[in-house]
Amino acid sequence: METHLPFFEHPLGKTFHHSGTFHGHWHEEGAERIRDESPVDGAALGHVSVTTENDYEETIQKAQEAFLVWRSIPAPKRGEIVRQMGLRFRKYKASLGRLITLEMGKILPEGEGEVQELIDIADFAVGLSRQLYGMTTQSERPSHRLYEQWHPLGPVGIITAFNFPVAVFGWNAMIALVCGDTLIWKPSSKTPLSAIAVIRIMDEVLKENDLPEGIVNLVTGPGAATGEALAGDKRIPLISATGSVRMGKHVARVVAGRLGRSILELGGNNGVILMEDANLELALQAVLFGAVGTAGQRCTTIRRLMIHEGILDQFSERLTGAYRAIQVGNPLEPRTLMGPLIDGEAVAQFETAVETIVKEGGKILSGGRVLKEGSYAEGFYVEPTLVLAHPEMSMLQKETFAPILYLLPFKTREEAISLHNAVSQGLSSAMFTQNLRHAETFLGPAGSDCGIANINIGTSGAEIGGAFGGEKETGGGREAGSDAWKAYMRRQTCTLNWGEDMPLAQGIRFGSGCTT
Numbered sequence: 001m002e003t004h005l006p007f008f009e010h011p012l013g014k015t016f017h018h019s020g021t022f023h024g025h026w027h028e029e030g031a032e033r034i035r036d037e038s039p040v041d042g043a044a045l046g047h048v049s050v051t052t053e054n055d056y057e058e059t060i061q062k063a064q065e066a067f068l069v070w071r072s073i074p075a076p077k078r079g080e081i082v083r084q085m086g087l088r089f090r091k092y093k094a095s096l097g098r099l100i101t102l103e104m105g106k107i108l109p110e111g112e113g114e115v116q117e118l119i120d121i122a123d124f125a126v127g128l129s130r131q132l133y134g135m136t137t138q139s140e141r142p143s144h145r146l147y148e149q150w151h152p153l154g155p156v157g158i159i160t161a162f163n164f165p166v167a168v169f170g171w172n173a174m175i176a177l178v179c180g181d182t183l184i185w186k187p188s189s190k191t192p193l194s195a196i197a198v199i200r201i202m203d204e205v206l207k208e209n210d211l212p213e214g215i216v217n218l219v220t221g222p223g224a225a226t227g228e229a230l231a232g233d234k235r236i237p238l239i240s241a242t243g244s245v246r247m248g249k250h251v252a253r254v255v256a257g258r259l260g261r262s263i264l265e266l267g268g269n270n271g272v273i274l275m276e277d278a279n280l281e282l283a284l285q286a287v288l289f290g291a292v293g294t295a296g297q298r299c300t301t302i303r304r305l306m307i308h309e310g311i312l313d314q315f316s317e318r319l320t321g322a323y324r325a326i327q328v329g330n331p332l333e334p335r336t337l338m339g340p341l342i343d344g345e346a347v348a349q350f351e352t353a354v355e356t357i358v359k360e361g362g363k364i365l366s367g368g369r370v371l372k373e374g375s376y377a378e379g380f381y382v383e384p385t386l387v388l389a390h391p392e393m394s395m396l397q398k399e400t401f402a403p404i405l406y407l408l409p410f411k412t413r414e415e416a417i418s419l420h421n422a423v424s425q426g427l428s429s430a431m432f433t434q435n436l437r438h439a440e441t442f443l444g445p446a447g448s449d450c451g452i453a454n455i456n457i458g459t460s461g462a463e464i465g466g467a468f469g470g471e472k473e474t475g476g477g478r479e480a481g482s483d484a485w486k487a488y489m490r491r492q493t494c495t496l497n498w499g500e501d502m503p504l505a506q507g508i509r510f511g512s513g514c515t516t
């Protein structure tokens with residue numbers, strides 16, 4: 001049964017006003033508001049107040065004070081709080097998924113899938129709370145113990161993009177919480193309501209457990225003001241920033257300027273290689289989901305498809321047929337496979353991209369138009385677009401955040417890998433083949449240069465168990481599973497002398513009191 005989100009008095013979709021600042025309680029001072037529009041039909045979903053300078057200050061102070069308490073609670077007990085949060089996310093899965101769909105425009109199964117990611121990472125973090133292992137090693141000195149341990153780091157700033165309004169926060173937040181950090185979340189100004197909903201759900205659990213204010217916090221506002229304040233704030237040892245390469249380059253400089261740490265999760269320009277022996281049935285399904293899913297607005301969206309020339313005609317014909325059959329429309333409708341783009345600016349970027357593609361000699365095989373008629377009139381809909389491209393096109397270098405897929409023929413495996421790696425981003429990649437040598441070459445040191453490399457599955461839809469992130473201009477950060485937790489903690493190397501002598505390392509003798 002669907003449990004409605006507590007702050008919507010009515011099933012989702014009713015326009016209302018909400019504060020954008022939370023530090024244990026909702027607070028608002030200023031008059032500036034964000035009008036949150038649904039890309040589905042352009043209607044206002046709500047108005048959210050922007051965090052003022054005073055509110056920002058209070059939030060950071062609360063996060064610092066709460067850190068002093070939270071860091072001393074044993075990690076498995078922090079895990080217990082995250083476990084309860086995971087249960088609470090399950091309760092609101094349907095409503096929260098629907099809100100994500102209304103606010104961001106992804107289809108309902110993807111909206112709910114995003115909440116499932118939040119649930120999965122909460123479960124992962126609960127187990128992790130008993131596995132924040134440090135290693136012990138052998139000391140070269142007698143009666144000495146040498147080991148490493150991990151301590152909570154401090155308040156963590158989490159800056160997120162519009163396209164995963166909930167999951168990306170979850171990857172950071174659930175892990176950072178069990179690591180003993182407090183959180184300050186700055187969501188995209190395009191999706192503040194999903195953030196408010198998540199904070200409210202987490203706060204239910206914090207309040208039920210009588211925990212102090214300030215463990216989980218929210219600030220809202222433009223990147224250039226609120227985001228910039230977080231990036232430059234010395235009191236925040238770690239900034240995890242997800243978004244465009246342009247934003248990441250700037251945030252990296254600001255955080256490095258104060259010698260803070262950053263985790264950068266930036267743009268992708270993901271490629272798939274179809275070898276001549278590929279299982280085309282599998283490839284077709286993977287390419288459709290990877291290129292058209294979320295209307296091409298995933299960081300892991302397939303943007304470039306390198307196809308062996310021997311199967312180019314056959315595969316592009318099937319793909320073109322499948323593209324023409326894609327139902328574009330209201331993402332709440334069960335038949336819809338592709339919803340709208342996020343806003344008018346994204347549609348304008350799509351239009352400019354299509355114009356440039358044609359100018360550069362790309363051939364549009366399917367799509368290419370903005371949809372404006374009838375039920376499309378109020379929202380931001382475009383056609384999923386297939387382009388027969390050539391390697392000299394400048395557009396191949398660009399992450400146009402829209403459903404545009406470039407097909408690039410190749411003759412040899414080496415040519416395909418070289419085409420694949422010839423972009424400045426390095427997030428996700430895949431090869432379709434039945435040949436072990438092709439697969440291992442792609443996964444080997446001279447193969448894909450991305451943070452994620454797959455065989456016979458697409459580039460998107462990663463599981464939370466592995467570390468997620470990319471190389472080159474994607475920023476080098478890693479989030480979610482595996483040992484990504486280490487970035488959210490302070491590493492300490494400890495040497496303990498339980499003997500009665502004071503031997504120095506490297507056998508150094510220093511004065512009469514020291515022996516080896």
Ligand code: NAD
Binds near residue numbers: 160221228251298
């Ligand atoms: P964006 O860069 O416009 O904004 C992302 C966030 O950064 C927003 O919260 C924004 O307010 C903030 N921001 C902007 N300027 C800032 C500044 N000067 N200082 C601090 N914060 C600032 O990105 P977007 O359009 O919301 O999202 C799409 C982009 O995000 C795409 O490039 C996509 O590939 C990328 N993305 C990457 C990943 C990943 O894990 N690699 C995941 C999701 C999205």
